[in-house]
Amino acid sequence: MSDWRPRAAGSRVARARLLAELRGFFARRGVLEVETPILGRGTVLDPAMESWHAQAGDGAGGREGGWLQTSPEYPMKRLLADGSGDIYQIARVFRGGESGARHNPEFSLLEWYRLGFDDRTLADEVVTLLQEVAAADPAWQAPDPEPRVVAYPDLLDEVLGVDALNDDAARLQAVAAERGLTVHGELDRDAWLDALMSLCVVPGFPPGRITILHDYPESQAILARRSRERPGCAARFEVYWGDLELANGYFELTDPVEFRRRREQDRARRRARGQPEPAADPFLEGALEAGLPDCAGVALGVDRLLMRLLGEDDIRRVIDFPWGRA
Template identity: 50%
Template sequence: MSDWQPSASLENLRARAAIINAIRTFFAEREVLEVETPALSRAAVSDPHLFPFVTPFVPEGGGQSSPLYLHTSPEYPMKRLLAAGSGAIWQLCKVFRNGETGSRHNPEFSMLEWYRPGFDHHRLMDEVEALVDAVSACGRTRRVTYASLFADLLDVDIHHCETAELAELGRTGCGFSGELDRDGWLNLLFSHRIEPKLIEPTMVYAFPASQAALARIVEGDDCVPCAARFELFINGMELANGYFELTDAAEQARRFEMDQAHRRQLGRSELPVDNKLVAALQHGLPECAGVALGVDRLVMLALGATSIDEVVAFPLARA
C-alpha cells in the first residue's frame, strides 16, 4: 500500500508553491489587503445547489450543542469587511463542498477570492485576465455573452424561445429524461453542450437575470436586463465566477428567501440565513466587484495537468 504518499509529485507541489507566491506578489503590487475570515459559520450558503458540511459545536464542559457550517466560500464575511471600510481585499483559503469529487473536484479545495471597490464586472474581468495570464501565460481572453453562445453553438435564442424548446434540446442532446425548470434546462445545456467547447480562454458574461445569485441586474450588457456576472473558462473548465456585487439589503433578503423556497421545492432542508450579511448591506456596502477563482484548477492549467490529484498533496482518497 502506498496511499500514504502524496498524489501530486514533489515537482508539482513546488510549482504550486511558486504559483501561490506569484498570486501573493500580484496583489501586493496592487496594494490589495490580504485578509482571513472564519471557515466555520452559524449561517450557511444560500445556493440551493451547494451542500455544506455541518458539524455540532459542543461547549467545553457540556451544554447545548449548535450546528456550525464549513464555508463553501468566504464571500459573506469578506463583504462584511468591505462594509466595515476595509477597502480592496483578497483571500486564499480552503473551502468545503459536500459531494463534490472527480477529476476537477475535491470536497476540500483552495479558493482565491477578491473584491475591488470602484470596479464593475468589466473592469474586474481585466484584472482576472491579468492574474491568470501572469500565472499560466494564457494570453488574452475573448469575451462573449451567455445568449450569444446559445445562438452560435445551439442555434437557439434564449431571450425568445419557449421552455419546451430548451427541454427538447436537453433531452435529445444531453440524454436527460427528467423534469427541470427553465434555468435548470439552461444550466444543463450550458454544462453539457457549451462548456466543453470553451477551449480558448473565454469570459462569458450577461447571464440571465434569474441566475444573478449575489450580482446586481444591469442594462446594456445584452438586449435585455441581465445579471452583472461573468465566468472564465479555459480548456472546457470553469476557473472563475465574478459579480458586480448586489448592495441592496432588501433585495439580498428577498433572494435569500427565494433560495429557501427553492430548497423547499427541491425537497431539501432549509439552512440558516446569514442575517449579519444583510445587516452589513444595510450599513452600506461600497460599489464593488468580486470574484472567486479555483486555485487548484489554475495550477492544473499552468502545469498542463488533467486531474486535480496531480496538483494537491492529499485528495479525499488519500486523506
C-alpha cells in the same frame, strides 16, 4: 497496509510558487490580504451549491453546530462594509456533491474585491492575473493572448439556438434531447440552462483560449446587480481557460431589499427541488443595510489554475490529499 503516501509530489513546488505569485500580484496593486472563518453560523442558500454541516461531538457551538464555508464571500463583504478597502484571501473552502477529476470537496479558493470596479473591469483583471502568473515560470503553460468575451444568452443562441431568457424548461429539455443529453431526475429551467451550457457548449471551447461569459440570467446571480445593458440579466461573469471554469465574479449587489427578495427565491427553489435548507448567514443582511461600497468581487479556483499551468487534466494530481485519502 494502506498506501499512506501523498499524491501530488510533482506539483508541490509549483503550488508554493503559484501562491507566492498570487500574493505578489496583489501586493503590487496594494490589495490587502485578510483571513475569515472557515466555520460559520450560516451559509449560502444557492440551490446550485451544497454546504457541509459541522457538529462538535461535545456540543461546542450549540445544538445547531455550524457550516463549513463554500466561499469567504459573506465575511469578506462584512469587512468591506467596515471600511477595509480592496481585499483578497486564499481560503480553504468546502462544497458538497463535488468529487472527481475536476472537483474536490475541499479546495483552495482565491477571492478578491475591488472598490470602484464593475464586472467587466474585474474580468479584465482576472485575465491580467492569469497572463502574469503563467509568465512567471517558463515551464508553465500559458493561455492564448486574446480572450473571447461573449454574453451568456448570445452564446447559447449561437451554439444551440436557445433563448436563455425566455425558453421554458420543456423547450430546454427538448434541445438537450436533440443533443443526446440524458439527465436523470427532474430539472427546473435554471438547471437545464446549466446542463446545456456545461455539457453542450463549454466542451467546445478551444483548449488554450480564455473565454469570458457575462450577463447571466438574473435568476442565476443572487448577489449580482442587474445588468445595465441587457434586461433580465445580471452583472455576473465567469472565466474559462479552455473548457475548465476558473473564476466566477459579480458587480456586487448593494441593495438589501433586493437581496432579501432573491434570498427568498432561492429558499423557494430549494423547497421545490426537495433540497435541504441550511441556516442562512445571520450577518450579511446587516452589512448590506450598513452600506456595502460599490465594488466587484470574484472567486478563482487555485487548484484548477494549477492544473492548467501544469497541463494536468485531473485535480487529484495537484492535491496531495484529495478526498478519499484525506
